[in-house]
Amino acid sequence: MGRKLRFGAAITIAVAAGIYINNTSLLAPHRGGKPVLLAHRGIAQRFDERDLKNDTCTAARMLPPSHDYLENTLRSMRASFEAGADMVELDVHPTTDGEFAVFHDWTVDCRTDGHGVTREQSMAKLKTLDIGYGYTADGGKTFPFRGKAVGMMPTLPEVLAAFPDRQLLVNVKSRDAGEGQKLAAVLNALPAARRHAIMVYGGDEPVDMVRRLTPDVRTISRAAIRSCLIGYIGYGWTGLVPAACNNAMVLVPINVAPWLWGWPDRFLNRMADANSAVFVLGPYSGGEFSTGIDTPELLARLPQGYSGGIWTNEIEAIAEIAGKGKD
Structure with a gap:
């Protein structure tokens, strides 16, 4: 019995040692260099994050601004890269005239002077909106960005053209597989090297579609x-x-x-x-x-x-x- 116990203990120790050697980071090659920085929404206005819900209008609870950049704009993305970002995240919605609008919210009511669901609008209409309209840090007493961001909602092709050699993360806001199919068509029209610098995340159904139709993304x-x-x-x-x-x-x-x-x-x-x-x-x-x-x-x-x-x-x-x- 003692010999069996010693044999069992030896096997256990050997297995544990094997697992340790196979998994310890101490014995793994270290990839040098500095970390890769991803700027979520570019440089954006921060807001009170307490008790957030899916329909919370974050523009209406903006913290006192320390800069005048607005999320998901070309200006914000450019500033992010200049600040040290290796990659910028942006949000997209399909539009009724076949474009992809770069905008965070499911509706335009919170941030802009428009109304309705973002994806139920044309890009031509979205281009007329003031995307800084709804931002306030004092409960609606002042709106520091009103009138300063009319027409600043970009399209996805505009972002791709503005940053042809930069890494981008595209966030699909819906759970619509059809949106994934449309996005895959945009990505597949790009050179393979450009696609390699783009990643996509979001709802299960559209992302699964992109994964199937654009396997190199x-x-x-x-x-x-x-x-x-x-x-x-x-x-x-x-x-x-x-x-x-x-x-x-x-x-x-x-x-x-x-x-x-x-x-x-x-x-x-x-x-x-x-x-x-x-x-x-x-x-x-x-x-x-x-x-x-x-x-x-x-x-x-x-x-x-x-x-x-x-x-x-x-x-x-x-x-x-x-x-x-x-x-």
């Missing part, structure tokens, strides 16, 4: 994020990468990262081998995957020498700390 959806991370936590110790993590944008909440086998370097290497890009988000607490690494304290929680992606709503501040800000 890396994608992620809410369901795919869960499938990728849960699957990897479950059996990533084997070295196997879940299918949802392949050719993907892998979004990792910073409080989930320590649970990933081989975090950080071995995990980053495995994702790179799967043609996937990793971006760390702010802590996940059961809500939306949109909080960012927005404070020095959160940035300090990343491992020293981390060279993967960082998702942030505060590109100017984070770029400076990360050593990628303006000279």
Whole structure:
């Protein structure tokens, strides 16, 4: 009996040692360089994030502005890249005249002087709107951007033309598979090298369509994020990468990262081998995957020498700390 116990203990130790060697980041090659910074919505006006709901008008709860940039505009995107962003995220909606409008909200009522569902309007109509109309930091007493952003809602082709060699993340706001088909047609008309610099995320149905029709564009959806991370936590110790993590944008909440086998370097290497890009988000607490690494304290929680992606709503501040800000 004693011999059997010793043999069993030896096997257990050997297996544990094998799992450790296969997964420790200490023995993994370190990818050098600075982190890849993603500016969520470009440089945007910040707002009170407490008790947010899906239909909360964030423009009406803007914090006192420290700059005059508005999200999802060419000017904001350009400033983001100049501030140190490697990639900018933008939101799109199909329009009734066959375009894609770059705008965050499902309706235009909150931010603009228009009314109605964004995707039920023509791009010609959307181009007439003042996209700074609804912003206020004092409960409606003043509107500092009114009249200053008429006609500034861009189309997706305008963004692609303005930044022909820049990395972009396109957010599909709907769950309409048909929208994914339309977006895939736009992407497939681009050169292969340009498509490689574009990623798509959003609703499961449109993203699945883009993934099928434009297989060289890396994608992620809410369901795919869960499938990728849960699957990897479950059996990533084997070295196997879940299918949802392949050719993907892998979004990792910073409080989930320590649970990933081989975090950080071995995990980053495995994702790179799967043609996937990793971006760390702010802590996940059961809500939306949109909080960012927005404070020095959160940035300090990343491992020293981390060279993967960082998702942030505060590109100017984070770029400076990360050593990628303006000279």
